[in-house]
Amino acid sequence: METNQAITALTALGHSTRLAAFRLLVEAGPKGRMAGEIGEALVVPGATLSFHLKELVHAGLVDSENRGRNVCYRANFEVMNGLVAYLTHNCCVGAPDDGCAPATGCAC
Template sequence: METNQAITALTALGHVTRLSAYRLLVEAGSNGRMAGEIAEALSVPGATLSFHLKELVLAGLVESESRGRNVCYRANYAAMNGLVQYLTHNCCGGEQADCEPTRAIDCAC
């Protein structure tokens, strides 16, 4: 991941609604969630949620798929892992084991 991509991703995640939506999508796995389900879970109006999901899509963190008149969103795990790798590159003075998360992030959902 390049620096500008990381900045875009971090900026997208820097809003409470977008971060909450993203976490829901990470939890949902490869099946993703429909926009209406996300809106209901977060108690956010559809138009507002659409704006925030668009930002996550533009950042490459989320993918969308049209299903008739509805849209299904899912987390892009490769982008998430790329961001974590970017943030931890050369971490801890070369002691990579000290920087690894306690839970594996390469989700095989």
Template sequence: MEITNATVALAALGQTTRLAVFRLLVEAGPSGRMAGEIAEALGLPGATLSFHLKELVAAGLVQSEARGRHVCYRADFAAMNGLIEFLTRNCCGGDTAQCAPAAPCGPEGCA
């Protein structure tokens, strides 16, 4: 990923509703979620959701697939990982052990 693509992706994610939609799609995994499910989960009117999904698709962060009269959306994990790689490229002068994300905390505590 280059700076232009990263800027577009970050601008798309820099809006509260779009970030919530994207996080919901990341949680859904590769199977994605139907537009109606997303709208219901986030309490969004269809037109509002459609606008935000259009922006995420245009930024290359979300893919859509028609399923009859409905549309399924899924996070583009390659694009997401590309953005993360871009943001952390050459982190700490290449010493990735110094700036790698910490392991998430679970029920047993932090790793």
């Protein structure tokens, strides 16, 4: 992941509604969740939710799929794991014996 991609992703996650939506999608796994389900879970109006989900899609953290009149959203685990890898790339280089290496993430 490039620095600008990481900045875009972190900026998208830097809002409480977007972070909550992304966490819901991570919980849902590869099957994702319908927009209405996300809105109900977060108690967010449809137009507001649409704006926030659009930002997550733009950052590459979320994918969307039209299903008739509804939209299913899924976390993009490849991008999520790329962001974590970017953030931890040089973790503990200065203190390799301190056991501070990050835990392995989701197997998704």
